[in-house]
Amino acid sequence: SQQGEEDPQALSIQEGENATMNCSYKTSINNLQWYRQNSGRGLVHLILIRSNEREKHSGRLRVTLDTSKKSSSLLITASRAADTASYFCATYEETSGSRLTFGEGTQLTVNP
């Protein structure tokens, strides 16, 4: 079963707008990671946030983590057509060994 559940399943916006994707999970975690997958390609790691962190930035990406609500959000600012992809959250919990558990993803379409 999927640990993370992304919301929304699909998002369509215009270039220049901000895109926000959410991830909810069920158990306690050690870290949460976001990945991007372009059509027909492998997943690419974007950012990792530890359970004791609340917010992290990387370029146009901003990730927040609320462990009390068991949720995370990924914000992409000033989106570009090249940001069109599927975005997945993945959770890591120590008791699960070294596995990452992926959500089902949000399909983001940025229209030029």
Add this chain to the structure above:
Amino acid sequence: DAGVIQSPRHEVTEMGQEVTLRCKPISGHDYLFWYRQTMMRGLELLIYFNNNVPIDDSGMPEDRFSAKMPNASFSTLKIQPSEPRDSAVYFCASSLPGRGTEAFFGQGTRLTVV
């Protein structure tokens, strides 16, 4: 580094045939993961290795699936015999020592069983 290398990129085979997927992880990574991605089930972890030793194969769907890692630079996932429901994209990923670190994915093998 060239990243995680998978071969073949595409494989079309007939039901009942043996299929072997190959993966070369990034040098120095001691974790290797095999995932399967389908529209219905999303991304599923099949098995992972640490220092060439299988650690958790609970995600392997059936005895028809087997995986090996004979050395630090090579792993295979074999399906014998293959069935149409095995059609999916299979990804290999590797990560650095340390648990919970970021995973580096290969480009995947798109398997179609007809």
